[in-house]
Amino acid sequence: MTFETITAEPNAQGNSGVTLITLNRPKALNALSSVVLEELITAFAAFQADETQKCAVLTGAGEKAFAAGADIKEMSDKPAADFYLDDFFSKWTSHLVKTTRKPWIAAVNGFALGGGCELAMMADFIIASDNAKFGQPEINLGVAPGMGGSQRLTRAIGKSKAMEMCLTGRMMGAEEAERANLVVRVVPQADLLADALKSAATIASKPPMAAIANKEMVNAAFEMTLEQGVIMERRIFQILTASEDKAEGMAAFIEKREGKWKGR
Numbered sequence: 284m285t286f287e288t289i290t291a292e293p294n295a296q297g298n299s300g301v302t303l304i305t306l307n308r309p310k311a312l313n314a315l316s317s318v319v320l321e322e323l324i325t326a327f328a329a330f331q332a333d334e335t336q337k338c339a340v341l342t343g344a345g346e347k348a349f350a351a352g353a354d355i356k357e358m359s360d361k362p363a364a365d366f367y368l369d370d371f372f373s374k375w376t377s378h379l380v381k382t383t384r385k386p387w388i389a390a391v392n393g394f395a396l397g398g399g400c401e402l403a404m405m406a407d408f409i410i411a412s413d414n415a416k417f418g419q420p421e422i423n424l425g426v427a428p429g430m431g432g433s434q435r436l437t438r439a440i441g442k443s444k445a446m447e448m449c450l451t452g453r454m455m456g457a458e459e460a461e462r463a464n465l466v467v468r469v470v471p472q473a474d475l476l477a478d479a480l481k482s483a484a485t486i487a488s489k490p491p492m493a494a495i496a497n498k499e500m501v502n503a504a505f506e507m508t509l510e511q512g513v514i515m516e517r518r519i520f521q522i523l524t525a526s527e528d529k530a531e532g533m534a535a536f537i538e539k540r541e542g543k544w545k546g547r
């Protein structure tokens with residue numbers, strides 16, 4: 284599959300079952316234009332539909348940015364009615380967060396600002412390079428986050444830090460982002476992609492249906508009461524006990540061998 288503003292590579296760098304998707308407008312710091320949006324939706328749909336692919340990594344081309352936000356040049360003279368009538372960015376969230384049921388990781392390799400930070404936070408988790416910088420600087424443009432930043436950032440790092448970042452537009456460095464639980468870990472920039480691909484390959488080696496179920500359960504913690512979430516978890520667990528992979532996984536443990544997964 285060829286794209287204009289991104290690349291998508293199934294079985295990336297020899298990692299079976301791992302799709303690498305790269306935002307590829309480094310001169311514009313991988314700003315998220317409407318073409319990027321459409322292409323990302325297509326790439327994620329292809330990843331979701333391809334039974335051989337189990338986990339994806341999303342990163343940015345170049346050494347400076349994951350994505351420096353929505354494309355300001357494209358938005359600058361767009362009438363408000365168009366933002367509203369097109370329900371700007373809603374398709375993105377629904378495709379990347381809801382339709383993509385398989386796990387995916389954001390490997391943040393520099394600036395992740397505005398829509399870039401919001402895009403990273405749509406991932407199941409974030410691994411950051413040591414030069415990563417996160418921020419919601421929309422206030423400097425006379426607007427505010429529009430792709431979930433005010434909600435996901437607040438849930439991830441708490442009210443005080445999220446509020447301060449949205450109100451001042453300041454950037455948060457990688458070390459602080461790790462302390463604040465925004466990212467899983469920080470690695471040297473040169474090692475970022477290898478680290479993220481390794482993590483994705485580990486996930487891709489797990490029973491695929493169980494991986495989807497684990498993702499669904501953890502995400503439910505943000506949407507449900509504790510009681511509802513615990514019931515939902517128990518029901519999914521019970522459903523998984525009927526899977527062929529459960530029989531295989533437990534037999535493999537007892538027979539001291541690796542499991543061979545069917546994904547059902």
Ligand code: CO8
Binds near residue numbers: 420429
């Ligand atoms: N959009 C378009 N182009 C961009 C963007 C962007 N977000 N960010 C950088 N670029 C371009 C620059 O214009 C420049 O292009 P050119 O060479 O043609 O002038 C090139 O990338 C390199 O950028 P800089 O020269 O500025 O590089 P610096 O290293 O000096 O600065 C920064 C890097 C600090 C990242 C700086 O580029 C910057 O502040 N960028 C904008 C960051 C920002 O404000 N992001 C938020 C955008 S708004 C947003 O995401 C809102 C989403 C929700 C909207 C919801 C509506 C419903």
